[in-house]
Amino acid sequence: MGALRGSLTFSRFYVSGDIPDDVPGTTLKRIRANAFQPLSPDEEASEGSGWANIEDPFDTDLDHEKVFYNEYVCLGLRLDRWVVPGPLLKAHLRDAEQALLAKKGLERLGRKAKADLKTMVVRKLRRQLVPSLKSYDVVWNLRTNVLHLYSQSERIATLLDDLFKRTFKVDLVPESPGTAAERVGLDAREARVFAGLEETTLARPEDAR
């Protein structure tokens, strides 16, 4: 579940860098430019991602009201993928191979011919399928510059990092014990100790078996 309902599971990031004073006023155009674009069966890419309405992933015609909620920037990171079931691809590929062999009067196909045939079959199957759709809520608090991604997948975090930087031209620093410790504002002595820190154990030497 995401930002709008249910229990919350998320990753935290800090937005850093040259953040515009007026994000709602300056970034809508860039958000729209990076809105989700439907996948084409003829393109090589098997997946595509972009921004969508946080409340409706099918709505990619983003405007001010759909994105800016007072001090929050709310977006859906939509990720569509072509998922062609393996057995279906295999069966269609076999039929296509046999048809081609018969047509050309050959006994077997070369590597390149096989690859070309696979591309053609995949495209044909994609036209008969609907891409799988997932959308992950993204909420950026402009007052604290904390951003929540409602997923804990590293792959989705990488997608977000790329899309976010492309859109807003600022950096995302992932939350971790190390980055959180630095944000505490360490003085010189603490920073020195922090740099040389080693892991604690509560075992005593006599506990070793």
Next chain:
Amino acid sequence: MELLDLIEGRRFLGREFVVWLWFESELSETNLEPSGVDPVSMWLEAQITLVLEKEESRLKGAIPASRPEAKEALRQGKLPKEAKMRLVRGDREYVWTLKADSLALSGLKLPTQLKKNDEKHEVFYERMMLLEDLETTLEALFADFVRVRLSDVWDDEVLPMMKSWAHGEKVEAEAYLAAKRVVLGDRRKRRR
């Protein structure tokens, strides 16, 4: 320190943070006083996973952290990788699972008052406000932990006390609080 080193090389601090919260919570009978924010009641419940390299102990139950196996795991050098927690502040109660290595929260239940049929923006703002309140408290607790962890008091006093606690020996809460005050006392006054 490079960002990657900072993230990967300091993940163990998250496990130490969870064990410190556990220690503090037991010693103070769940009553925690993070610097600069309201006092809270907080404890570990339902599930805890402790690890040392590839060895893992997963304990479940009402309060698994109070079971002898949990302390035995600490004595083996294991530290919490994941723990379910409950925090109460006033009449607000939060439950979640904390992943120590990333400080990420999962399955967080918020004490919301508004229902999903109420005005959707109001429901969203309430959820974000409650989330921010919890995160502010957790940040304050983590900041206190970091200050203590990076002070001389950690090696000289706190760590020996935590080892005694893990070994089932008596630890004086007052002595611990006095040690903590040496590090946080002035800062607390300044923040207030």
